[in-house]
Amino acid sequence: MNNIYNFSAGPAMLPKEIMLKAQNQLLNWNNLGVSILELSHRSTEFIYFFKKCIENLRYLLNIPKEYTILFCHGGARGQFSAIPMNLLNQQDTTDYICSGFWSQAAAKEAKKYCYVNVINIIQKKTCGNISLIPMKEWPIQNNSKYIHYCPNETIEGIAIEEEPIWFQNRKIIGDFSSTLLSKEINIKKYAMIYASAQKNVGVSGLTIVIIKKELLCLNNKFIPSILNYSTLYNSQSMFNTPATFSWYIAGLIFKWLINLGGVKSIEKKNNKKSSYLYHFIDHSKFYHNNIEKKYRSKMNVTFDLKNKELTNVFVKEAIEYKLLALKGHVARGGIRASLYNSMPFSGVKKLVKFMSLFEQKYH
Numbered sequence: 001m002n003n004i005y006n007f008s009a010g011p012a013m014l015p016k017e018i019m020l021k022a023q024n025q026l027l028n029w030n031n032l033g034v035s036i037l038e039l040s041h042r043s044t045e046f047i048y049f050f051k052k053c054i055e056n057l058r059y060l061l062n063i064p065k066e067y068t069i070l071f072c073h074g075g076a077r078g079q080f081s082a083i084p085m086n087l088l089n090q091q092d093t094t095d096y097i098c099s100g101f102w103s104q105a106a107a108k109e110a111k112k113y114c115y116v117n118v119i120n121i122i123q124k125k126t127c128g129n130i131s132l133i134p135m136k137e138w139p140i141q142n143n144s145k146y147i148h149y150c151p152n153e154t155i156e157g158i159a160i161e162e163e164p165i166w167f168q169n170r171k172i173i174g175d176f177s178s179t180l181l182s183k184e185i186n187i188k189k190y191a192m193i194y195a196s197a198q199k200n201v202g203v204s205g206l207t208i209v210i211i212k213k214e215l216l217c218l219n220n221k222f223i224p225s226i227l228n229y230s231t232l233y234n235s236q237s238m239f240n241t242p243a244t245f246s247w248y249i250a251g252l253i254f255k256w257l258i259n260l261g262g263v264k265s266i267e268k269k270n271n272k273k274s275s276y277l278y279h280f281i282d283h284s285k286f287y288h289n290n291i292e293k294k295y296r297s298k299m300n301v302t303f304d305l306k307n308k309e310l311t312n313v314f315v316k317e318a319i320e321y322k323l324l325a326l327k328g329h330v331a332r333g334g335i336r337a338s339l340y341n342s343m344p345f346s347g348v349k350k351l352v353k354f355m356s357l358f359e360q361k362y363h
């Protein structure tokens with residue numbers, strides 16, 4: 001298993017030390033003589049663990065008191081439905097900013113529950129490059145209840161790094177599924193952010209919602225209880241049996257991040273990894289990335305081979321070189337290297353080495 005690097009977009013790689021720890025503790029967690037897999041979520045030990053887990057996440061992201069953290073089911077897609085259900089009435093109107101696959105999917109789902117003003121911010125430049133309409137020029141409506149956007153489009157590798165500005169005190173909601181905990185953010189700029197765990201936080205089964213408490217009050221009785229933020233808040237995220245193992249892994253990851261020096265420190269590492277790869281791509285005549293530099297994702301680096309016929313050969317030979325899951329999502333094609341928190345710099349170095357060898361072979 002040594003020297004294998006997994007660039008999967010999600011479920012994504014985990015730090016080896018976390019998996020070893022989970023393996024080590026699997027049969028006997030906390031000296032209880034039983035596994036975390038067979039322990040009640042109502043047990044004193046699990047509740048204590050969860051309390052610490054939430055405290056650590058609050059510390060890592062500097063989450064103010066006015067916000068609550070909910071651990072939910074149903075993935076980010078579950079939130080695509082839960083958000084309009086919880087925060088709106090059917091006659092309300094919203095703004096959905098579309099910068100790629102996932103923000104479009106969120107808008108499409110929301111249309112079932114409210115009026116959605118879709119704002120496509122992707123611009124094709126004459127040179128063929130992809131750019132975005134800057135935030136201050138987003139054509140927001142006067143009467144929308146909230147603005148939803150996705151700061152990191154996992155499939156296209158497009159990111160909006162700048163923090164949201166207040167549009168006349170409009171509520172801002174962000175889908176942080178592929179970027180939560182990768183960099184410092186100012187939670188106060190948002191009414192709510194959410195992320196499914198299997199990209200940058202842990203394993204699938206857990207969806208994290210961070211929401212201003214004052215938004216919990218609208219209590220529509222038609223919302224399924226497991227999607228109802230007030231119900232989840234009142235039951236400490238344990239209205240029904242939670243995905244305990246996913247919560248456990250997330251808890252290990254939070255501790256791991258704190259030991260590494262927190263989000264600020266991982267952000268530096270992440271910047272170094274993506275800059276190294278983009279620098280190589282930009283200085284090559286063989287590979288190409290067509291996104292304006294300002295909007296390139298640091299988590300999901302997408303690129304194409306100028307000779308597209310070599311894409312499958314690239315993916316196949318990369319696997320032989322022990323670099324896995326580089327094939328781009330079917331909706332985009334090409335290559336995608338996901339460089340989440342768990343990916344060490346050595347993985348990116350090895351990828352660049354391979355890309356260079358591949359170019360020498362086929363140019």
Ligand SMILES: *Cc1c(COP(=O)(O)O)cnc(C)c1O
Pocket residue numbers: 010074075076077078102150152153154175176177178196197199
């Ligand atoms: C993966 C992803 C989703 C979908 O997440 P699920 O947990 O599969 O529902 C939504 N948004 C973004 C930005 C993603 O990366």
